[in-house]
Amino acid sequence: xxxQSIFRGISTAxxxxxxxxxxxxxxxxxxVSDFATQPDGKRRWGTSLKKLAMAIALTACASPAPAxxxxxxxxxxxxxxxxxxxxxxxxxxxxxxxxxxxxxxxxAIALQKEDAKWEAFCKPKFSxxxxxxxxxSYATRGCEFGRxx
Numbered sequence: 001x002x003x004q005s006i007f008r009g010i011s012t013a014x015x016x017x018x019x020x021x022x023x024x025x026x027x028x029x030x031x032v033s034d035f036a037t038q039p040d041g042k043r044r045w046g047t048s049l050k051k052l053a054m055a056i057a058l059t060a061c062a063s064p065a066p067a068x069x070x071x072x073x074x075x076x077x078x079x080x081x082x083x084x085x086x087x088x089x090x091x092x093x094x095x096x097x098x099x100x101x102x103x104x105x106x107x108a109i110a111l112q113k114e115d116a117k118w119e120a121f122c123k124p125k126f127s128x129x130x131x132x133x134x135x136x137s138y139a140t141r142g143c144e145f146g147r148x149x
Contacts, residue, residue: 069094118148 071094076087122143126134138144 066094068096114148118143121148 071092072089073092074087074089076085078085121140123139124136124143125138126136129135136144140147
């Protein structure tokens with residue numbers, strides 16, 4: 001019976017065959033432990049898998065809830081000293097957006113009037129600089145920051 005005390009040693013007991021030199025456990029488990037513990041970069045797709053999982057999780061969390069669905073918001077309080085937990089879940093129905101074509105038409109007209117007012121006040125002129133980038137110059141100071149009066 002030979003057992004070495006370092007982690008990556010050979011472990012045999014009762015005349016059993018060592019699994020694979022340098023690893024504890026059976027040959028099947030040594031492949032699993034290699035996947036989880038190899039720090040030397042031999043894992044080819046470990047970091048790619050982590051990045052893919054993070055991208056999927058962020059996409060799922062950042063996407064808005066579609067209309068006519070229920071959204072759950074949970075809040076839990078736990079006490080490890082007194083042994084109680086208090087969880088509250090609120091379900092909210094996301095309504096479908098109500099569109100008013102008349103209001104949308106009036107908003108578009110107001111936006112066009114606001115743009116025309118700004119152009120009349122600021123009188124923007126565009127010219128290309130030495131690098132070919134179009135630069136704007138205005139007749140009144142502050143127009144580059146959104147001033148319109």
